Structures are given as structure tokens and as C-alpha cells.
């Protein structure tokens with residue numbers, strides 16, 4: 008048993024260790040451990056303290072705001088707090104930012120924006136009175152920072168007197184900006200430091216902090232520091248600037264450096280495309296940026312929007328660095344897909360990336376595992392791009408411990424003992440009767456369950472009430488051994504199962520039975536043939552018009568169909584010539600499969616019209632409405648552009664509605680939908 012004394016000793020050691028690293032980071036600007044290692048230490052301390060309330064926490068880093076030890080520098084009290092910026096992680100967040108602002112202003116005000124790089128340096132406040140620099144301070148906690156006037160006065164790019172030749176100067180103005188070092192300067196200086204055994208800096212930001220936050224100004228004076236000015240804090244004259252662009256130009260006139268990469272954008276779409284442009288340009292910039300700042304251009308609108316206690320409502324930072332994270336691989340497991348491909352998956356210690364907690368990341372396939380040389384217990388880099396499944400991009404090889412273990416894919420299924428190649432077919436498993444085990448952990452069962460999940464999904468047979476959990480149970484108790492078994496289920500088999508009652512059982516059986524009457528393309532898609540997605544299934548349906556012709560087709564026929572390449576044509580031929588699949592399709596027909604083929608679209612008032620659907624509709628599901636409009640000759644697309652003829656906007660329509668409004672696109676409401684379709 009661990010004694011109280013041991014726990015106290017462990018606590019004291021941890022406190023000391025963290026205080027040491029706090030000083031290294033905040034005072035010396037020279038961290039010795041990664042942010043993640045620091046976070047882990049901190050978590051260990053917090054866990055220990057919450058488990059053992061007798062510990063003395065009065066001097067613990069967990070008890071200090073931000074864990075920051077104040078330096079010897081004088082305090083700098085900000086006249087107005089230096090706020091933070093809210094974060095956006097994708098295009099949708101930017102559309103939502105605009106929507107929130109439009110709502111707040113309760114008016115269809117057309118915004119234009121200024122878009123700027125978010126410089127990763129040290130935030131600074133410069134106080135000018137009658138055009139003369141009198142004080143400079145760091146951000147600190149936003150309310151109180153450190154007085155670094157003596158160092159700022161040595162930075163060549165910062166004018167000690169504003170140039171008032173062409174522009175009037177306010178009595179008192181607080182200019183805000185970011186001090187940074189060019190990456191090229193940082194690299195060459197660090198090299199020199201290394202050669203002469205001097206302290207080397209971890210990154211450009213630490214270098215800047217280590218130069219600006221010094222008592223001795225001779226250090227800063229020897230360092231190549233730069234500034235970009237981006238905003239105003241306190242100003243004695245109320246409405247001095249009309250727009251943000253006006254402010255940037257005035258700064259330039261006064262001799263204050265601003266970034267060359269600022270751009271005025273006319274609307275949020277232009278913002279998004281400039282954000283993409285800057286993101287691509289990021290690696291080519293000679294200064295580090297950790298995001299892109301988007302600001303409402305008009306100052307009177309900025310004032311109307313105001314700020315929360317944390318951040319202004321008129322600006323937002325599109326972040327990219329947060330989309331990359333690091334974590335430890337607890338284990339590597341293998342996931343079976345419906346076509347029998349085994350995908351290695353890294354099970355991670357949970358980590359927040361771009362605001363989302365990630366605990367799994369794909370390793371794609373064994374070639375990728377080999378290429379990265381990734382092992383169990385390794386620390387890895389993970390990237391999360393938008394809604395795509397997070398993936399492991401690299402191993403932090405310097406942090407590899409002896410416990411790191413290579414993982415091989417199973418050569419045989421651990422439960423049914425079948426060689427794994429048995430599952431690597433190109434077709435889904437529509438029937439699991441051939442499996443030699445009833446153990447639900449068998450890879451074969453996983454594959455069959457995946458096939459079923461796809462078969463019942465919304466764009467396929469669209470069976471309601473058959474979620475993953477229910478499928479698992481039905482397969483595990485043996486009432487589903489083949490996809491066709493779905494249509495043989497009886498009320499008595501289901502009603503006593505957990506989560507089912509008489510009504511829900513009937514509803515499920517109704518949904519199953521009515522799914523037998525469906526579109527040809529839905530059935531083809533439901534079969535889950537590798538490479539055959541929804542659009543290809545629609546093309547197959549249009550080309551062949553009936554199931555018989557599809558079954559009789561050969562490679563040379565399939566290859567004629569739009570969208571069908573060599574691999575897809577081979578998969579189709581293999582699938583439909585396979586004797587087991589033929590049997591299954593015959594069984595479907597015996598069960599009453601009734602496939603509709605929609606004839607070519609008819610000429611109507613919607614022929615060739617481009618339509619976008621958004622929001623919730625009371626009478627239609629999205630897919631049904633899309634199908635109906637396509638039948639009438641319309642083209643249904645996903646995003647609003649100048650080419651869009653109509654936007655059908657249901658309840659809770661978001662950015663698409665505001666965009667369509669701006670582009671003067673005709674909006675069809677849920678109420679008017681019926682008369683729009685029927686032209687009444």
C-alpha cells in the first residue's frame with residue numbers, strides 16, 4: 008500500500024517539476040518539453056490532488072491562474088481589455104459567423120470584410136499621445152500585461168513619432184499589433200546560437216517573447232524584430248476611422264507597418280476563397296501564422312455588433328494549427344468493411360483537435376502502417392480535415408519508448424480460424440451461412456453486419472427502425488443469416504427482444520415489406536458492390552432500364568455506362584455472374600421484389616433549371632424531392648452559385664439562404680413548394 012508520506016513526496020516532486028517547466032516556458036521562453044508532455048504532467052497533478060484532499064495545494068501550479076509566474080517587469084494596465092478572437096474551423100463556421108451577425112443586426116445588411124493573416128508572435132499595445140510613442144505593453148491576461156517600452160523603443164520598424172504630414176492624428180490612440188521575427192532570420196540566428204553554445208529557441212514565437220520580455224534592452228536591440236499593426240484599442244476621438252481598410256491605410260500613412268496580405272472581400276464567399284488562397288500560401292510566407300482573421304470592415308457595424316467579455320463579435324479567427332494534434336496509440340485494431348477489406352485503426356488516448364475529441368484515427372491499410380512504421384504505444388501526429396475521418400500522419404520517433412510494439416494484421420480470423428484471404432473478396436457478404444462459427448467476434452460476421460447496414464440505409468432500401476444495434480442483435484441471435492432473411496422475419500421473432508413492443512415491431516415489419524417496391528437504382532446500390540455508389544447505380548438504371556438486362560450484361564456492356572471504369576465494370580461482371588449472388592437475386596424476386604424504373608425525365612417547366620434544396624421540409628424528404636425534381640428535368644445541386652435558378656428553402660435554412668438572397672435567386676418556401684412543382 009502507498010503511504011500518505013509517499014503521496015506527499017510524489018505531490019511535492021510534481022509541483023516542483025511543473026513550476027520548473029512553467030518558468031522555462033513563461034520566463035525563460037525556452038520550453039524543454041512538448042505542450043502535450045506538459046499537459047500530461049499537469050493532469051497527473053490534478054488527478055493526484057482530487058484523489059487525495061489532504062494534500063497542500065496552496066502553492067500548487069493548479070492553483071495559479073495560467074500557471075504564469077510574474078516577471079520582474081512593471082505592470083502595464085490596459086485602458087481597454089485586449090480580447091481574444093473566436094475560432095472558426097471550416098467554411099460553415101464562417102457562414103454561421105455571418106448569420107449570427109445578420110441576426111444580431113436584425114437587418115439584411117450586406118457585409119464586406121477585411122481578411123488578414125493571424126500572425127503568431129507576441130501581441131503588443133502601443134500608446135501614442137499627440138503622435139509620440141509613450142508606452143508599450145504586452146497582452147498578459149488581457150487586463151494587465153508587462154511594460155516593455157524600453158525594448159519596443161529599440162525596434163526599428165516601430166516609429167517613435169507618427170508621421171502626421173498627410174493625416175490628422177488623434178490626441179491619444181492605442182495601436183495594437185503583433186511583434187514577430189522572420190522565419191529566415193530566426194533560423195540563421197538559432198544556427199549561430201547553436202554554434203556558439205548559446206541558448207537555442209524552440210520556435211519563432213519563443214524567440215520574440217525571449218527578446219521583448221527582458222529587463223535589459225540591449226538584447227532586444229540586437230534582435231531582428233518586426234511588427235504588423237492590425238487594430239486599435241483606446242482612441243480619444245470616437246469615430247475616427249470609417250472602415251477597417253481606412254484604418255490600415257491610415258496606419259501606413261503614419262509609418263506603422265501592416266501586413267501585405269490583407270484583402271478586402273465583398274462577401275463571405277470571397278472571404279472563403281481568399282482564406283483558401285492564404286492557407287495555400289502559408290508555407291511560402293516568411294513569418295509564422297496560426298490562422299486567418301476575418302473582420303467586418305465597417306466600423307459603425309463593428310460598434311453595433313460589440314463584443315462579449317472574451318471576444319469581439321465582428322471578428323473571427325479561422326484556425327488551422329488546431330486541426331493537427333498529437334496523442335499516444337493505445338492499441339491498433341482491425342475493422343472489417345462490407346467488401347472484406349481490413350482497415351487498421353489506431354485507438355488513441357483521447358485528444359481534442361479543432362474542437363473535437365478524437366479517440367480513433369485511420370491507418371488506411373498495412374502498406375501505410377509499414378510506411379509510417381507505426382507501433383502500439385507510439386506517440387503520433389494526427390490530422391483532422393473537416394468531416395473526414397482523422398488520420399495518423401507521422402510517428403514522433405524521438406518519443407518512442409521500449410514498450411512500442413509492432414502490430415501485424417491477423418492472418419486468420421481469431422474466432423472462425425478461416426484464413427483472412429477468405430474475406431478479401433471484391434463483393435459484399437450477402438449471406439453468412441457459410442461461416443463456420445457462431446461467435447459474433449468473427450470478422451465474417453462483422454463483414455455481414457456492414458453489408459446489412461448498407462443494404463437498409465436511406466439511399467438504399469430505406470428501411471426505418473433497423474439501426475446498427477438492432478442489426479447486431481438480429482445477427483447475433485441468428486435470425487438474420489442472409490439479406491433475404493429480412494423479408495422472412497416474423498412478429499414473434501422480434502416482439503420479445505429488448506427495445507421492441509407490438510407497435511414498433513409492426514412498424515419495422517411494414518417498413519421492411521414496403522421496401523420491396525423500390526427504384527431499380529436503389530436496389531443495385533443496396534447490393535453494396537465495390538465501387539458502385541449511388542450516382543453510378545442511377546446511371547446503370549438509366550442505361551439498362553431493368554434488372555434482367557443488368558444481370559445479363561458483361562464487362563463490355565458495363566463499360567459503356569457513364570461513370571463506370573475498368574474496375575467498376577469488372578466488379579459488376581464478377582458480382583452478377585457469381586452463382587451465389589444469382590441465387591440471392593432470384594430469392595428476392597420470389598419474395599416479391601418490385602423494381603420501378605423511372606423513364607427518362609419529362610419536359611416540364613423545370614427542365615434544365617438548376618435547383619438547390621436546403622432546410623427542413625414538411626412534405627418531402629430531401630432525396631424524394633430531389634428524385635421528383637430530376638424526373639421533371641431539373642438539375643439538383645448542392646451549393647448556391649450564380650448559376651442557381653431556384654433555392655427551395657425549408658425551416659432552419661442557413662448560409663445557403665443568405666447567399667441566395669444576396670445573389671437575387673428566387674426562393675421557394677416550404678409553403679409554396681407544392682404550387683411551384685405543380686405550377687398552380
Ligand code: IVH
Nearest residue numbers: 090091092123124125126130185237238300
Ligand atoms: S485583431 C481581438 N488581427 O490574435 C481583437 N489580431 O486572439 C482584435 N493577432 O493576441 C484583434 N494577428 O494580437 C487581430 N491580423 C490580426 C492578428 C491578431 C494576430 C493576435 C492578437 C491577439 C490574438 C487574438
